[in-house]
Every structure is written in structure tokens, then in C-alpha cells.
Amino acid sequence: MNPRSSRQLRNIGVIAHVDAGKTTTSERILFYTGENHRIGDVHNGNTRMDYDPQERRRGITINSAAITVHWKGVQINLIDTPGHIDFNIEVNRSLRVLDGAVVVFDGVAGVEPQTETNWRLADKYRVPRIAFINKLDRVGADFLRVVGMMEERLGTTVVPLQLPVGTEGDFRGVVDLITLQALVWDRDDASQPHRSLPVPPELVELADHHRARLIEAVVEQDEQALNAYLNGEPLEAALLRRCIRRGVLSGAFVPALAGSAFRNRGVEPLLDAVVDFLPAPKDVQRAEGEPASDPEGPFAALAFKVVAEGHGSMVFVRVYRGRLRRGDAVLDASTGRVERVSRLYEVHADDHVEVDELQAGDIAAIVGLKETLTGHTLCDPAHPLHLEEISVPEPVIDVAVEPRTREDAQGLAKALQTLLREDPSLRMRHDAESGQTILSGMGELQLEVSIEKLRSRHGVEVQVGRPQVAYRETLGRAVEVHHVHKKQTGGPGQFAEVWLRFEPLARGEGIRFESRIVGGAIPREFVPAVEAGVRRAAQTGVVAGFPCVDFAVTLVDGGFHERDSSAMAFELAAAAAAREAFAKAEPQVLEPVMAVEVVTPAEHLGDCIGDLHRRRGIVRGQQARGQAVAIDAQVPLKEMFGYIGNLRALSSGRAQYTMQFDHYEVAPQKVTAEVVMHG
Structure with a gap:
């Protein structure tokens, strides 16, 4: 019997803000599951998951790394993702294909900007998740404060499943609220298992209070549990776990666990929670149009990453339905081409193990596909379908x-x-x-x-x-243009006539094209050429040559010649009409505005806020973060070059900041004049 057919499977990602301890947590998981025989350390540059030389040198994750491990008879496909906003596409495409996620929080900093961004992405892709509140051995760490921050800033219901035993440097274990047992690690040595002890007397009251809240929150998920609760009957641990699992799968709440991955505390219970509470592929509520996980159905998979190698490309896929064998032909529904699979691999970070077959639920790599890109759907040629693509953020820096x-x-x-x-x-x-x-x-x-x-x-x-700011251009008002493209050069001529209406759209709407041609004024086969011409012209706007965005264009009317009209003629006519329209429509320059968070000691708060105002920043709020204050602001990207040096000088090196793209907005006249002069 094929052992893969009866397997239990979890496809999970580890996501977090930069420096929350995500890669350290992943490395401990590899150690405890037996995948690694020694523990990798980010500081020593010898981690298994960060295997790229640049990652090891910089001490950050740049590429999402996939690895397969086993825990208590369950196969876990684990993807460790970057925490830095510049590599957010890696988180985005990983979340698109995962069934569940472990979100790692820094026990001192709590909910940080990148965690919020990743959380919203997980909401978008409907990914069930559990929270691991890490670094509880650090000065200023506070488990319940981070739980409160999660509820407030992420708008989610959080159910603690554990409480820490000891604080800061004395953190030595957790109280398991499901079994009311204390799990204590006597030494930092990862090879030493934890001991199960009675709850310490000083924590009994707090543990009883939080266990009562846990039961109250989860019994609604199961009729048997609710009846037992209402009748005052004791609830078995197995029944509570079933309720928690149902709540996680439905998105009703997020369980929170405690630990310190670096000191090897809390990792085994986290693995138990992954197996107990995160979904198997068959448990996932699929998006509309996405096939249910069925190994016997026609093949369907999504390509979520491409790695170019010396002898071609390795395409990472998530298989949603059916099976794929070496030598099979697959349809790339996004290009319409049929390609042949030459080899299949199970991925272990930078090691690849060749396999004969992939089946529904697998995350693996295919070699032999020449034109497949991120977001493309691969399927059985006899059963074509399109899976939801992966959204790609707009670049902001050139x-x-x-x-x-x-x-x-x-x-x-x-x-x-x-x-x-x-x-x-x-x-x-x-x-x-x-x-x-x-x-x-x-x-x-x-x-x-x-x-x-x-x-x-x-x-x-x-x-x-x-590095330069990636400005954009847009239209200030609606205009209509009429353009005739006519060329006679002895042989066949060129003729195309178009009437186009251009209208501004809201920020972030992109370019929309619509044809209202009736009665064959322009043959249908030439309409795509009109759209292509407009889009080509939009790549270089008229103010300073930056791409023109956020407008709608309607093909209202036109004319053609039986012999002299061609797709090329209509593309040229539309491009010329678009350039004329951009010039007439009171064009404006758009600049990227960043969401900036500055964390500073309170004594430097005034200086930091004053400096942000000088940079045309708008401060939206501030809140205490341990001994420091976090400032939430929006600042144009142009003003943020070289900011880190200024911030260090202002705060004697004690403040830090993070920023990520928020939106584009119309640049002030002074900025526009500078852009035009240097553009």
C-alpha cells in the first residue's frame, strides 16, 4: 500500500515581523522533529532554513524556504517566510497556498506593523492560524499584554491555551490550561524533555480564571460540549481540543501559546497544537472556484514560486486535486500551453528528494516547465480551470x-x-x-x-x-479625443480611426478599458489592439515620463478601411490618442506615501514627532510599547531616504523604525516641479 495515500498532512507557514524569532522557531521545529541533528542559529549563520549566503550574512530571511517534517505520525510541510516588508511577496504567495499558519509575536514588542500586514493577508486568503508569543525570557516581555494588543490591533478574538510560568529571565515553562498541568523545562538544553508538574500555587487562581474563559469561548463550537457546560459537567481534554479545532478552522478565534524558542521552551506544545488545531487539506473551506482536496479527481495545482537554476527552472506548486506523475503532460491554463513534467521533488530547504508522484495536498517542486510563472494554474489538459491568482504589490522605488x-x-x-x-x-x-x-x-x-x-x-x-522614488502620473479630468492614423507609402496603406473617452479613477484602481462599439464601426478583432495601444502609451506619461495609472478609457466610436486597416494601425492610433489625452487631461504626478512606525524612548518623543512633521509626515497616533512609545505616521517616501541616520542622531541610537507602502497621492506643486526638472 502506498504510505502517502493514508498519511495525515498539515501545510503550514511561519510568519512574523522581522526579528520576532520566526527562523529560530522554525529551526527548533526541525530539531524536535528529527529533521536536524543540531540546532541552527541565526546569529552564528548556520541555520538550515536561511541557506542563501546573503541570508546568512545579513541574518534575515529573504526567500521563503519549504521543508517536510514529521511529528507524532503527521507529515508537516513547513514554509518559513521573510519578516522584512521588502520581501512581502514571499509571504503573500506562501499564504495563498498554505492551509494554516503559525504567527510568531515578540513577547516584548507585541503586534508590530509587518505582523499586521501579514495578518491582513492571512485574512484575505482565509488562512486559519495559531499565535506563538515568543521571547518571554526577555526583559519587558508580557504574555497577556500581547494577547490584549492582538485583540485591539488585529480585531480578532484570542484564546490563551497557556500561561507562562515565571517571567523574563525566570521564564521556565507554561501552564497548559486544557489539562491544568505545568510543563517545565529545567535547562536550556533542547535534548532534555519538559516535566509535567502541578500548577504552581501562585498561578492557581489565574489559571482557573483563564481556563473558565477558555471553556466559555470554545464550547459554542460543539453541541455536546455546550450541553455538558450548561449542565455543569466537567469537560474532558479531548472534547475541549475538538472545540478548539473547530473554532480555529471556522476563524471564530485564534489560540495563543507561550514560549522562548531560543531557550527551547514551548516548542513541543506548539508542534502538538499544529497537529491538533490546524487544518488538513480536506478540512479547508476552499474559495469559490477552487477544487476540494481530492486525490482521485482531475489534476489541478497552483505555481507559487519559480527558482531559476543552471539547467532550467524549478517551479514550486501546491497540488489542490488529483495526482501528477513523472512524464505527465499538464496544461498551463494561464498561457494555454501544454508542457511535460520531467522530474518531481519533495523539498527539504536546499535539499531536494526526487519522488515518483505528487497528490492532492502536496507542496513540492516540478522541473521541466519552461514558461510557467508565479500565479499560473497547472491542470489536466482535459479539465481546464483557473485558480485565483496571487496579488502582487506595486513597486515604489526605482x-x-x-x-x-x-x-x-x-x-x-x-x-x-x-x-x-x-x-x-x-x-x-x-x-x-x-x-x-x-x-x-x-x-x-x-x-x-x-x-x-x-x-x-x-x-x-x-x-x-x-535609488529613486517610483512616481506615477494620472489624469486630473475627463477628456475625449479623436485620432485618425493614416499612412500611404506606395504599397498597402495604414488606416485606423478611434474616438476614446478618458476618465480619472480612484487611487489604486489601475487601468480599465471598455469598448462600446456597436454596428461594426471597428471590427471586433481590432479592439484588443486599441487596448494594447493605450496601455503601451500609459507606460510613459507626459509630465515626467512615469507610468500613467488610475484611469478608465472607453472606446466610443471609430472607423476602418477594408484593405488598409490592421491591428498594428489601431494600436498606433490608440497610443497617439492616449498621449494626446494625457496632455489635455491636466495630468498630475502621484507620489508613494509610506506607513511609518517609529519606536522611541519617551524622552525623545517630541524630537521624533517634530522631525516627521518636517518630512511632510502626518502623525496619526501614538501608544506606549513597554518602556518606549510607538508613533504611527504617514510620510512621503521621498522624505524617508537617509532617515535611519537622522533617527539615530535624534535618539542617541535608541529609536528604531519600520515602514511599508500605504498609498499613492497627488504630489504637491513643489515636488512635481522638482520631478519634472530632474525627470
Whole structure:
């Protein structure tokens, strides 16, 4: 019998704000499940999950890493994701294909900006999750304060399943509220199991109070449990676990566990919670149009990551339905091409184990697909379907890249194409005026890492300009334009006539195209060429050459010639009409505005706020965070270059900040004038 057919499976991700201890938690999971025989340490640069040389050097996660482990007879496919906002696409695409998540919180800092962003992503993809409140051995750590922050800032119901035994440096274990037992780790040595003891006398009252609240919160999930509770009967641990599982799967609440991964405390109970409370593939409520997990149905999978290797690409997939074997043909529903699978791999971080077959629920890698990209649907050619794509954030920062030598010029184009294939949040365009290649991304760190990859992986030396803000342009008012494209050069002529109406849209709406052609004024086959022409013109706006966004265009009317009209003629006509419309529509420059959080000691609060105001920032609020104060502000990206140096000087090196893209808004006249002058 195939052991894979009767397996129990969990597909989970570990997500968190940068520095919450996510990779350390993942490394401890590998140790306790027997996947690693020694513990990897982020500080020593020898972790299994952060295997890229840049990750080890920088001490951060850049690429999401997948690994397969086993705990108590259950197979766990674990993905460790980056915490830094610049690599948020990695979290986004991982959450899209996972069934559950462990969200790691810093026991001192609590809910941080990137945790909020990741939490909203998990909401979007309807991913059930459990919380692991980590670093409870640190000074200022407070388990119940973080639970309160989660409820307040994430708008969720949190049910603590444990309470810490000891605080800060004396943190030595947890009270399990389901069994009312204390689990105590006597030493930091991970090879020593915990001991089960009675609840310490000083915690009995608090434990009874929180157990009563736990029972109250979870019994609504099960009729048998609710009846027993209302009749005053004691509730068995197994019945409570069943209730918790149902509540997690339905999203009614999020259980919270306590620990210190670095000191090897609380990791085994976390693994038990993953197995007990997070869903198996068959338990997941799929989105509309997404197939139920059935190994016997027609094959369907989503490609969520592409890694370019020396001999082609490795495509990471989540299999939603059916089976896939070596040599099978699959339809890439996004390109319409049928491709053949040459090899299949189970992934263990940077090790790949070849397998003969994948089946519903698997997260694995395929070799042999030439044109598949992130977000593409792979399916049985006889049963085509489209799965929900992966949303990609807009880049906000540009950098000009030029080859050092003529030899580098040949390799650069190929290397950039590989980077774009691997990372959909990078964009590339050519600046017609300067002749430079412009690479755009989510932040300075992401671009820095990408440039380093050009050098180290592809052997291409490049000259890099200073990072610049990725401005956009938009329309200030609605306009209508009429354009006739006519060329006669001896042979067949070119003719196309278009009437187009352009209207501004709200921020973030992108470009919308609609045809209202009736009575065959323009043959149907030429309409896509009109849209293509508008979109091509929109890549370079008229104010300072930045892409034009957030407008609707309607093809109202037009004319054609039986012999001289072609798709090319209509594309040229539409592009010329669009450029004319952009110039007439009182175009405006848009600048990216960032959500900024500054955490500073209280004595430097006034200086930090004053500095944010000087940077055209709007302070939206502030709240105490342990001994410090967190300032919540919105600041234009243009004003944030070099901010870290200023902040250190203002706060004697004690303040820190994080920022992420929030929205685009119309730039003030002074900024627009600067952009036009230097654009």
C-alpha cells in the first residue's frame, strides 16, 4: 500500500515581523522533529532554513524556504517566510497556498506593523492560524499584554491555551490550561524533555480564571460540549481540543501559546497544537472556484514560486486535486500551453528528494516547465480551470542599472529576465531618454539583494544609480479625443480611426478599458489592439515620463478601411490618442506615501514627532510599547531616504523604525516641479 495515500498532512507557514524569532522557531521545529541533528542559529549563520549566503550574512530571511517534517505520525510541510516588508511577496504567495499558519509575536514588542500586514493577508486568503508569543525570557516581555494588543490591533478574538510560568529571565515553562498541568523545562538544553508538574500555587487562581474563559469561548463550537457546560459537567481534554479545532478552522478565534524558542521552551506544545488545531487539506473551506482536496479527481495545482537554476527552472506548486506523475503532460491554463513534467521533488530547504508522484495536498517542486510563472494554474489538459491568482504589490522605488563592460551587457538582459521570473514584485522598464534600464521594487533592501544576485549568481558586474522614488502620473479630468492614423507609402496603406473617452479613477484602481462599439464601426478583432495601444502609451506619461495609472478609457466610436486597416494601425492610433489625452487631461504626478512606525524612548518623543512633521509626515497616533512609545505616521517616501541616520542622531541610537507602502497621492506643486526638472 502506498504510505502517502493514508498519511495525515498539515501545510503550514511561519510568519512574523522581522526579528520576532520566526527562523529560530522554525529551526527548533526541525530539531524536535528529527529533521536536524543540531540546532541552527541565526546569529552564528548556520541555520538550515536561511541557506542563501546573503541570508546568512545579513541574518534575515529573504526567500521563503519549504521543508517536510514529521511529528507524532503527521507529515508537516513547513514554509518559513521573510519578516522584512521588502520581501512581502514571499509571504503573500506562501499564504495563498498554505492551509494554516503559525504567527510568531515578540513577547516584548507585541503586534508590530509587518505582523499586521501579514495578518491582513492571512485574512484575505482565509488562512486559519495559531499565535506563538515568543521571547518571554526577555526583559519587558508580557504574555497577556500581547494577547490584549492582538485583540485591539488585529480585531480578532484570542484564546490563551497557556500561561507562562515565571517571567523574563525566570521564564521556565507554561501552564497548559486544557489539562491544568505545568510543563517545565529545567535547562536550556533542547535534548532534555519538559516535566509535567502541578500548577504552581501562585498561578492557581489565574489559571482557573483563564481556563473558565477558555471553556466559555470554545464550547459554542460543539453541541455536546455546550450541553455538558450548561449542565455543569466537567469537560474532558479531548472534547475541549475538538472545540478548539473547530473554532480555529471556522476563524471564530485564534489560540495563543507561550514560549522562548531560543531557550527551547514551548516548542513541543506548539508542534502538538499544529497537529491538533490546524487544518488538513480536506478540512479547508476552499474559495469559490477552487477544487476540494481530492486525490482521485482531475489534476489541478497552483505555481507559487519559480527558482531559476543552471539547467532550467524549478517551479514550486501546491497540488489542490488529483495526482501528477513523472512524464505527465499538464496544461498551463494561464498561457494555454501544454508542457511535460520531467522530474518531481519533495523539498527539504536546499535539499531536494526526487519522488515518483505528487497528490492532492502536496507542496513540492516540478522541473521541466519552461514558461510557467508565479500565479499560473497547472491542470489536466482535459479539465481546464483557473485558480485565483496571487496579488502582487506595486513597486515604489526605482534604481538605474547599467552594465560595466560590453561582455556584461550581454549577460545583464538574461540575468534580469531570470530575476523577474523569480520575483514578480520586481519590475523592469527602459527609459527611452536616458537609454538606462530601470529596475523597480518594494524597497532599498530588496533592490540591494537583487543587484547582489546579479553579481554573485550571474557573474554580471553593474553600475547602479542612486535609488529613486517610483512616481506615477494620472489624469486630473475627463477628456475625449479623436485620432485618425493614416499612412500611404506606395504599397498597402495604414488606416485606423478611434474616438476614446478618458476618465480619472480612484487611487489604486489601475487601468480599465471598455469598448462600446456597436454596428461594426471597428471590427471586433481590432479592439484588443486599441487596448494594447493605450496601455503601451500609459507606460510613459507626459509630465515626467512615469507610468500613467488610475484611469478608465472607453472606446466610443471609430472607423476602418477594408484593405488598409490592421491591428498594428489601431494600436498606433490608440497610443497617439492616449498621449494626446494625457496632455489635455491636466495630468498630475502621484507620489508613494509610506506607513511609518517609529519606536522611541519617551524622552525623545517630541524630537521624533517634530522631525516627521518636517518630512511632510502626518502623525496619526501614538501608544506606549513597554518602556518606549510607538508613533504611527504617514510620510512621503521621498522624505524617508537617509532617515535611519537622522533617527539615530535624534535618539542617541535608541529609536528604531519600520515602514511599508500605504498609498499613492497627488504630489504637491513643489515636488512635481522638482520631478519634472530632474525627470
